[in-house]
Amino acid sequence: MPELPEVETTRRGIAPWLEGRTLVCARVREPRLRWPIADEIRQLGDEPVRGVRRRAKFLLLDLDSGQLLLHLGMSGSLRVVVADTPPDKHDHLDLVLDSGRALRLRDPRRFGAALWTSEPDRHPLLDKLGPEPWDPGVDGEWFYRKARGRRRAVKDFIMDAGILVGVGNIYAQESLFRAGIHPARAAGRISRKRYGLLADTIRAVLGEAIEVGGTTLRDFAGAGGAPGYFRQQLTVYGRGGEPCRSCGRTLRAVRHGQRGTVYCPRCQR
Template sequence: MPELPEVETTRRGIEPHLTGRRIARLVVRQRQLRWPVPRGLESTVAGQRIHSVRRRAKYLLIELDTGTLILHLGMSGALRILPVTTPPGKHDHLDLELDDGQCLRLTDPRRFGALLWTTHPPERHRLLRELGPEPLSDDFDGDYLFTQSRDRRAAVKSFIMDSHVVVGVGNIYSNEALYLAGIHPGRPAGRISRARYAGLAAAIRAVLEQSIRVGGTTLRDFTGGDGRPGYFRQSLRVYERAGQPCPGCGEALRLKRIGQRSSYYCSHCQR
């Protein structure tokens, strides 16, 4: 599933092609995605200008004259910029045709993606209004995590993966950040000090920023390629490395299920 760095890389890849352009036509080939594409959306957006492409958590927000398109890639979705004359494939469900002869095409084999519409500030939409802060924003730091964690018995890994606490810290990035911070993923969230949360917040930020930088090297793929940004697997320290030596101490990395997710850690370096 695309995580925050992949969605941010996608945003950066498509933004230059969309901002300032006018929508010539919206083509909906498959309306039944995770939520049905609203009826009449084709006529609503036709002729409107695209003012910006923003991101909130894993949602892309395409701001038009009279409202905002809310786009989610789901489990397997990808976006590409293509000439409108490019024949669609089996899983090419949506085309946002632009006034320069190009289109933004959504490919989604599993149909868990979404395209919705709101005329209100998108942050007030039911899918976005309960979300926690962005991990790369000034609203997110160790003091915030410490305050939110008080009296919580859940494992810290589950805690930082909760989108109501902070958005975008998926399974890969939570494993990597906890390793950098030296915190055992199963430690109860409420039993971690303010100082250690400061280290964890910094580690989350570092891991996500590094992943975005790596993903940014594949921006060319959004025009004519497969539309999928690069994951930073070549930089992973612990994820999917159970049994291999810890980069820090050499002890074999371990695997444990926490919150139904695979958790990789070093029992020596993470406490």
């Protein structure tokens, strides 16, 4: 479900309910997520929430004793609920607040995570991450240098969180279409100029998706339950076999690795 725009939409939705409030306790119903829910989280009590930030697709809750990291994986979502609301089958974790509300993590596939670090922003999983798409220096020249000698498909390259964070399967396809780049083209065989366009395009696509509250697929909704509206702006994702909105040619759907990929064989080279 969540790519960067969905995570950022979630962050904006939950932050006003958390910041300035005190976390009273955590209730763990199912600790078996991608990694077991950290013991430190179970033992939390009476800690003011100093901030709710995002790094890549992690949500970071800054507390005085350390930092709680939440990842939504493929199917995770966060809602703010009245604390005694009966949990759904897949509601694995509640962070109970002094306001009588709780931040509730739901994740049917359990690819998500709830982790802990006593050193803010220094969890091992954060250390290997590349820059955010909006970080200064992420431009055509930067991509071009990073891609030197690489033969792998540019789609895989831009989805590699060690290179750049925040580009998942939906927005990789959308960005490559808008930039006119074939998803299977070798990363090392793209010019500075085209990478410059791609860098701008990735920021534009992600930015537009954040502005409209992300993409609603299946059951994604923001923290308040409102759907995201980027779905209406998807140009290639999920449209294999349908006509290209730019040239009319039939969009091709292929499988690259294990992931579906749709592109226009005429507009993307």
